[in-house]
Amino acid sequence: MLPKAKLWLALTVAAVSMFSTNLQAAWDLNMPQGVTQISRETYDLHMQILWWCVAIGVIVFGVMLWSIINHRKSKGAVSATFHESTKVEIVWTIIPFIILILMAIPATRVLTQAYDASESDLDIQVIGYQWRWEYRYLRQDSLEEEVSFFSSLSTSREQINNQLPKEESYLLEVDNPLVIPINKKVRFLVTSNDVIHAWWVPDFAVKKDAIPGFINEIWAIVEEPGVYRGQCAELCGIEHGFMPIVVHAVPQDEYDAWYAGRQEQAAAAQAMSNSEITRDAAMAEGEAVYNRTCVACHQAGGTGLAPAFPALAGSSVVNGDLTANIELLLNGVPGTAMAAYARQLNPVELASTLTYIRNSFGNRTGDLVQPADVNAILEAQ
Amino acid sequence: MSAAHDDHHHGPAKGISRWLFTTNHKDIGSLYLWFSFAMFLLGGTFAMVIRAELFQPGLQLVEPNFFNQMTTMHGLIMVFGAVMPAFVGLANWMIPMMIGAPDMALPRMNNWSFWILPFAFAMLSSTLLMEGGAPNFGWTFYAPLSTTYAPASVTFFIFAVHIMGASSIMGSINIIATILNMRAPGMTLMKMPLFVWTWLITAYLLIAVMPVLAGVVTMMLFDIHFGTSFFNAAGGGDPVLFQHVFWFFGHPEVYIMILPAFGVVSAIIPTFARKRLFGYDSMVYATASIAFLSFIVWAHHMFTVGMPIAGELFFMYATMLIAVPTGVKVFNWVATMFRGSMTFETPMLFAIAFVVLFTMGGFTGLMLAITPADFQYHDTYFVVAHFHYVLVPGAVFSIMAATYYWLPKWTGYMYDERLGKLHFWLSFIGVNVLFFPQHFLGLAGMPRRIPDYALQFADFNWISSIGGFLFGASQLILLVVVIKCVKGGKKATAQVWEGAQGLEWTVESPAPYHTFTTPPDPKLIHAQ
Ligand code: HEM
Ligand SMILES: [Cu+2]
Ligand SMILES: [Cu+2]
Numbered sequence: 001m002l003p004k005a006k007l008w009l010a011l012t013v014a015a016v017s018m019f020s021t022n023l024q025a026a027w028d029l030n031m032p033q034g035v036t037q038i039s040r041e042t043y044d045l046h047m048q049i050l051w052w053c054v055a056i057g058v059i060v061f062g063v064m065l066w067s068i069i070n071h072r073k074s075k076g077a078v079s080a081t082f083h084e085s086t087k088v089e090i091v092w093t094i095i096p097f098i099i100l101i102l103m104a105i106p107a108t109r110v111l112t113q114a115y116d117a118s119e120s121d122l123d124i125q126v127i128g129y130q131w132r133w134e135y136r137y138l139r140q141d142s143l144e145e146e147v148s149f150f151s152s153l154s155t156s157r158e159q160i161n162n163q164l165p166k167e168e169s170y171l172l173e174v175d176n177p178l179v180i181p182i183n184k185k186v187r188f189l190v191t192s193n194d195v196i197h198a199w200w201v202p203d204f205a206v207k208k209d210a211i212p213g214f215i216n217e218i219w220a221i222v223e224e225p226g227v228y229r230g231q232c233a234e235l236c237g238i239e240h241g242f243m244p245i246v247v248h249a250v251p252q253d254e255y256d257a258w259y260a261g262r263q264e265q266a267a268a269a270q271a272m273s274n275s276e277i278t279r280d281a282a283m284a285e286g287e288a289v290y291n292r293t294c295v296a297c298h299q300a301g302g303t304g305l306a307p308a309f310p311a312l313a314g315s316s317v318v319n320g321d322l323t324a325n326i327e328l329l330l331n332g333v334p335g336t337a338m339a340a341y342a343r344q345l346n347p348v349e350l351a352s353t354l355t356y357i358r359n360s361f362g363n364r365t366g367d368l369v370q371p372a373d374v375n376a377i378l379e380a381q
Numbered sequence: 382m383s384a385a386h387d388d389h390h391h392g393p394a395k396g397i398s399r400w401l402f403t404t405n406h407k408d409i410g411s412l413y414l415w416f417s418f419a420m421f422l423l424g425g426t427f428a429m430v431i432r433a434e435l436f437q438p439g440l441q442l443v444e445p446n447f448f449n450q451m452t453t454m455h456g457l458i459m460v461f462g463a464v465m466p467a468f469v470g471l472a473n474w475m476i477p478m479m480i481g482a483p484d485m486a487l488p489r490m491n492n493w494s495f496w497i498l499p500f501a502f503a504m505l506s507s508t509l510l511m512e513g514g515a516p517n518f519g520w521t522f523y524a525p526l527s528t529t530y531a532p533a534s535v536t537f538f539i540f541a542v543h544i545m546g547a548s549s550i551m552g553s554i555n556i557i558a559t560i561l562n563m564r565a566p567g568m569t570l571m572k573m574p575l576f577v578w579t580w581l582i583t584a585y586l587l588i589a590v591m592p593v594l595a596g597v598v599t600m601m602l603f604d605i606h607f608g609t610s611f612f613n614a615a616g617g618g619d620p621v622l623f624q625h626v627f628w629f630f631g632h633p634e635v636y637i638m639i640l641p642a643f644g645v646v647s648a649i650i651p652t653f654a655r656k657r658l659f660g661y662d663s664m665v666y667a668t669a670s671i672a673f674l675s676f677i678v679w680a681h682h683m684f685t686v687g688m689p690i691a692g693e694l695f696f697m698y699a700t701m702l703i704a705v706p707t708g709v710k711v712f713n714w715v716a717t718m719f720r721g722s723m724t725f726e727t728p729m730l731f732a733i734a735f736v737v738l739f740t741m742g743g744f745t746g747l748m749l750a751i752t753p754a755d756f757q758y759h760d761t762y763f764v765v766a767h768f769h770y771v772l773v774p775g776a777v778f779s780i781m782a783a784t785y786y787w788l789p790k791w792t793g794y795m796y797d798e799r800l801g802k803l804h805f806w807l808s809f810i811g812v813n814v815l816f817f818p819q820h821f822l823g824l825a826g827m828p829r830r831i832p833d834y835a836l837q838f839a840d841f842n843w844i845s846s847i848g849g850f851l852f853g854a855s856q857l858i859l860l861v862v863v864i865k866c867v868k869g870g871k872k873a874t875a876q877v878w879e880g881a882q883g884l885e886w887t888v889e890s891p892a893p894y895h896t897f898t899t900p901p902d903p904k905l906i907h908a909q
Contacts, residue, residue, distance in 0.1 A: 028821065028824070028825035028826075028837055029821050029824065029825070030821075030824050030825075031757055031824045032825075032826070038753075041753075042753050042754055042756070042757055045751060045753060045754050046748065046751075046754045046757070049747065049748050049751055049754065050748065053744035053747065053748065056744075057740070057741070057744065060711060060712070060715055060740065061737060061740075063715055063719060064715045064718060064733075064736070064737070067715070067718045067719045067720070067721065067723070068718065068723065068733070071654075071718070071719065071720055071721050071722065071723055072722070072723045072724065072725075073655070073722045073723060073724050074724070077720075077721070077722045077723070078722055079654065079655045079656040079720065079721045079722040080656065080720040080721070081656075081657070082659070082720075083656070083657035083658065083659050083660075083661070083717075084659065084660050084661065084662065084663075085660075088660075088716070089660055089663045089709065092708065092709060092712045093705060093708075093709060096704060096705050096708045097705055100701045100702070100704060100705070103701065103747075103751065104697070104698060104701060107697065107751045107752060107753060107754075108694060108697075110753040111690065111693060111694065111697075111752050111753045112690065114753055114756070115690045115693075130530075159439070160439060160440055160833060161439065161440055162439040162440070162441065166438060166439065166836060168836070169835070170438065170835055170836050171438075171833060171834065171835045172835045194525075194530065195523075195525055195526040195529075195530055196523055196525075196526065196620060198685060198759075198760060200760075200828070202757065202826045205753070205756060205757055206756070207685050207756045207757065207759060207760075208685055208687060209685050209686045209687065211614075211620055211621060211686065211687070212525065212614040212615070212620060213614025213615070213618075213619070213620065214614070214620075214621065214687060216686075216687035217687075230826070231826075231828050231831075232828070233685075233759065233760040233761070233828045234523075234760055235449070235518065235519045235523070235526065235829075235830045236526065237449075237517075237526060237530060238445045238446045238449065238517075239445060240445075240449075240830060240831060241445065241828075241830075241831030241832050241833050241834070242445075242833070296445075305446065305513075305514075306512055306513070307512045307513050307533065308513045308514075308532050308533070336529075336530075337530050
């Protein structure tokens with residue numbers, strides 16, 4: 001009992017000190033009004049229903065409180081004998097019904113607007129993965145992408161594990177934010193590669209489940225430039241709390257410049273994908289990828305979490321045939337949480353990660369995997 | 382009077398065999414209630430782990446995977462282990478006495494439906510010790526997270542759910558058979574206490590939806606072990622089908638947990654207001670309409686899965702409609718208190734808190750029914766706040782109210798009123814400090830089921846955790862009160878409460894081992 005009591009005491013002290021340092025933190029109480037027409041209308045709807053509830057609550061609880069104060073036996077109250085009245089019952093059935101109709105009308109209107117995803121200016125496919133998002137900018141009228149990239153949490157493990165102070169956008173920051181133009185109807189086609197996720201940006205009042213095998217549509221016309229943050233909203237496994245969404249809404253010309261830059265980057269990465277890499281570069285890049293992508297399941301030090309998430313330290317695959325190891329990383333292990341990384345990582349990242357795991361955690365294969373090795377197997381498939 | 386004629390040769394057996402082999406509704410009721418309390422403490426311990434981890438941003442105490450196991454096990458244990466068995470326990474104890482029956486209609490099955498429960502929960506809890514850990518996919522266990530991506534222990538979870546379902550179905554058959562066949566002469570349907578009515582309707586809900594739950598977990602079992610693809614998109618299956626089937630069970634399930642609570646409160650408020658329940662008939666009809674509506678609103682849990690707009694509108698309108706009969710109930714309770722002659726013993730305090738706080742949960746329920754607004758609320762702490770308001774100061778408070786209300790009848794002694802009030806006030810404060818700030822967290826954008834959160838959520842989270850610890854610790858007072866009351870105290874009269882009406886108050890306290898072996902005098906049966 002005693003160590004437990006100490007723990008609570010420590011936690012309380014921590015809380016109090018945190019409270020005093022964090023006073024400037026916003027005490028957000030309400031739904032954000034957001035930056036789209038739909039988000040503002042949603043907010044109005046929310047407030048309207050809330051006020052109805054408050055009004056009904058004041059009346060009902062008011063009568064109750066008044067009775068509690070006045071009709072108590074200790075004050076000599078004698079109970080009345082009435083116990084039914086069809087008239088009253090009808091009244092308090094019909095009045096709420098009318099109020100509900102008054103609520104349903106604007107709700108129906110907002111819903112109908114929100115559901116009209118036609119005539120978009122830009123289509124972006126949003127794909128959920130355990131545990132990151134992929135964004136594919138689609139060419140007009142086709143499901144082929146021109147620019148695509150993954151967007152993963154960029155908050156460091158040290159901050160999460162309380163070894164470094166937490167920065168302002170703790171857990172709400174990513175390596176590659178989504179960039180969209182303002183004042184354009186952007187349609188998001190939401191799906192998933194593995195389990196169900198949900199793509200949610202509160203300021204757009206946009207939340208849609210990402211479901212494997214289905215494509216869901218939502219849209220937003222963002223009216224103000226800015227950085228908008230959200231999170232995955234549907235439990236999707238271990239790292240569900242760690243797959244944020246960051247959207248940069250920018251003016252059209254800035255967007256165009258960014259988009260052109262992305263196209264160039266893609267071309268450069270394509271060119272890079274057959275170049276040679278050095279051992280040091282591979283180990284550094286591999287470690288970075290490991291800590292971003294693999295660590296949630298296979299854990300720091302490659303210890304894994306038996307039996308669902310096998311250890312990489314001493315693993316027979318990691319210490320065995322290289323080709324088999326490359327294939328496993330590219331294709332995943334169907335029916336388990338091990339995803340296929342062929343699309344999620346580029347050849348340089350894949351090769352570096354292989355080099356890293358085959359020469360870390362006590363594994364000593366001595367291999368230096370080149371992007372060409374990975375490409376050879378990719379092409380053969 | 383009837384108690385005096387009881388058959389004295391049939392006292393309880395001695396020792397452990399009394400409990401193992403008992404077919405007595407009172408013994409079985411006590412077993413259910415003790416079991417439920419044990420599960421309440423176990424599920425509560427998991428909740429304390431959750432709140433301790435969420436006390437501050439960052440990961441402090443547990444790994445994310447274990448955190449997910451805690452949320453999952455907390456939900457499953459509280460719903461299936463604490464709330465449902467508690468109501469079955471109350472039904473066992475009270476329904477035969479309320480309708481003037483000597484026992485439940487199917488006493489041997491009664492024994493069986495209780496005794497399979499400890500096995501189900503032992504199996505479920507043992508998954509925490511298994512390699513790979515306990516179920517970690519939430520109490521709603523959405524596929525494919527709970528199938529393709531599940532830990533190996535999911536098979537034990539499925540089997541445990543099957544056993545719980547079998548227990549519930551047997552329990553409901555028993556309750557229906559008892560109510561329909563064993564009422565004392567003169568106890569017409571429209572004279573039955575509302576607790577009996579609400580349980581009759583609940584039992585039908587259980588029989589209707591427990592097989593659906595069994596069906597959905599069996600489909601999971603096949604997907605996991607026998608190569609089918611019900612919920613696997615890659616194999617041509619449909620993950621959304623899972624949610625439709627689950628919530629077709631799941632929404633009626635939430636009413637299974639609240640209808641008996643309505644019955645309890647409808648018994649307690651008239652007693653302590655010393656005034657007949659207002660609108661008995663409308664209470665019965667409102668309960669029946671809620672039960673009917675509960676079958677056509679399930680997809681309000683799925684507004685974001687991408688249903689066609691016609692579906693969204695239908696489920697929005699149907700869900701909003703539930704507010705009408707729910708409102709009627711609340712108005713009736715308030716009208717019962719109005720111009721009564723009230724006293725505020727512990728059961729009444731819990732019942733009043735029930736009416737107020739349950740209604741607040743009803744308000745947020747109405748807000749959640751508004752589809753476009755639900756796009757913002759869904760899967761956030763706002764939903765967590767909503768369902769905890771209806772389930773904790775709702776269902777759980779009603780169970781506590783019932784315990785205090787009938788405890789003197791069960792034990793023959795008055796409980797310690799001062800401790801009872803202390804328990805009430807600490808619970809009342811604790812529960813609000815715990816759950817009220819969660820509304821704000823949800824509106825500000827905090828998703829549910831996350832082990833760590835952004836800094837702007839820090840303040841409300843630590844407040845909520847403090848409330849949680851207070852609420853959790855206060856429940857130990859209930860244990861003390863009950864144990865003290867079993868051991869002794871001021872002798873309780875048969876009537877116990879000045880304003881109490883109904884057959885259970887005509888037998889002496891403690892209620893003899895067998896009651897109403899001969900039917901009660903029909904003159905004792907009054908309109909409610
Ligand atoms: C006026 C009555 C009620 C209405 C209109 C209502 C409406 C809703 C809606 C729309 C949701 C889905 C929210 C979402 O996930 O986005 C919800 C969730 C929920 N409600 Fe209610 N509700 C009502 C009463 C109750 C009662 C009486 C209970 C139980 C005693 C209850 C228990 C729950 C639970 C457990 C969930 C969440 C389940 C989960 O996702 O884990 N509700 N409610
Ligand atoms: Cu997620
Ligand atoms: Cu529901």
